[in-house]
Ligand SMILES: CC(=O)N[C@H]1[C@@H](OP(=O)(O)OP(=O)(O)OC[C@H]2O[C@@H](n3ccc(=O)[nH]c3=O)[C@H](O)[C@@H]2O)O[C@H](CO)[C@@H](O)[C@@H]1O
């Protein structure tokens with residue numbers, strides 16, 4: 390298993406190029422299941438999760454080609470199976486996104502239930518209830534969701550019990566080929582939803598209101614091919630900005646989208662960073678200062694994203710003052726706390742709230758990643774810790790950060806990936 394070796398104490402500076410967003414790419418690589426025409430998706434990050442979703446889609450007889458330049462060509466005219474097996478789904482929950490498109494286009498689907506993960510139980514009841522409301526017969530048996538429709542899905546008025554990103558995406562895709570109009574209330578407003586809706590519209594779908602909490606989809610008989618780009622990764626962007634903030638550095642994230650990141654940028658300013666933005670870049674200058682403690686509460690977009698909670702907590706561990714962090718999306722997303730404590734961070738947890746008392750310095754320690762964003766919080770702590778940190782279980786990081794070690798080195802960090810043999 391590969392590990393990451395980080396020698397702390399380097400102030401980051403320079404430009405870092407932001408990759409396409411993992412969480413936008415995954416639904417965009419599933420949407421081609423809705424048509425017989427070829428579809429091209431550009432700005433696709435080379436990540437483990439992307440490999441997994443392409444395997445899921447490819448296992449259905451679909452032609453998938455990942456060109457070298459972050460471009461993926463998908464042709465689902467050869468689709469000959471509508472099964473997403475446990476072996477693939479268990480490694481990535483987003484595989485459940487194939488359910489809606491398969492039902493809409495193929496009339497049936499068998500998809501393994503994703504199960505929980507380190508950050509929470511993460512049920513998919515909202516996806517299933519909404520598909521039932523669109524007329525699908527859903528049966529859960531032996532760990533698999535079996536879905537079937539007679540004829541076509543039927544448009545319906547839906548109200549999600551909670552804001553669900555994946556649920557909104559699944560239904561957007563299914564409803565695009567349904568008969569009649571579907572109204573999705575309490576829809577997720579994340580930029581990834583808008584990215585998907587724009588792709589579906591480019592394929593001939595009729596969708597209004599994406600990016601608001603009420604989305605209307607007027608079903609069409611057929612969708613066609615298109616070429617569509619994945620949006621920049623707002624979480625990767627925020628993660629590198631936090632890396633600059635924690636090290637007192639000054640960096641510029643290029644190929645980014647400042648409009649997607651308001652809540653995080655405001656909190657970084659509160660922490661003492663000087664932020665400037667252009668049409669596709671964000672610069673952060675910490676001017677060598679120690680960050681100030683900043684309290685926040687995670688909530689659905691446009692509020693502070695849960696996927697940035699661990700990274701911002703890492704910044705708070707060395708900040709001046711005490712901060713309070715409340716996690717409202719996932720019931721178990723403080724797994725990084727015991728690992729951050731190994732660096733000497735002072736954090737106490739009371740239910741869904743963590744109280745962080747900033748310390749003057751962190752010390753390097755051997756640590757273990759527990760999930761994707763937890764990994765990044767440990768990397769951030771290691772960047773300022775005194776000494777050499779070795780982080781184990783790097784595979785979590787590989788799910789969502791493209792060329793992390795290379796990008797950090799480009800900013801002046803002392804980071805090396807130790808391959809399995811060298812890492813022992
Ligand atoms: C691949 C991807 O895009 N992942 C993102 C997506 O995950 P994902 O789409 O899985 O997250 P959801 O928005 O669906 O989940 C939000 C909350 O709703 C709950 N819930 C969700 C669906 C459901 O049927 N029943 C239910 O109870 C979940 O357990 C969670 O507590 O949005 C999350 C919230 O912004 C992000 O942290 C993830 O990075």
Ligand SMILES: C=C(OP(=O)(O)O)C(=O)O
Nearest residue numbers: 412482483696761762789
């Ligand atoms: C939680 C995340 O991803 P996933 O939903 O794929 O687990 C994430 O990207 O932080």
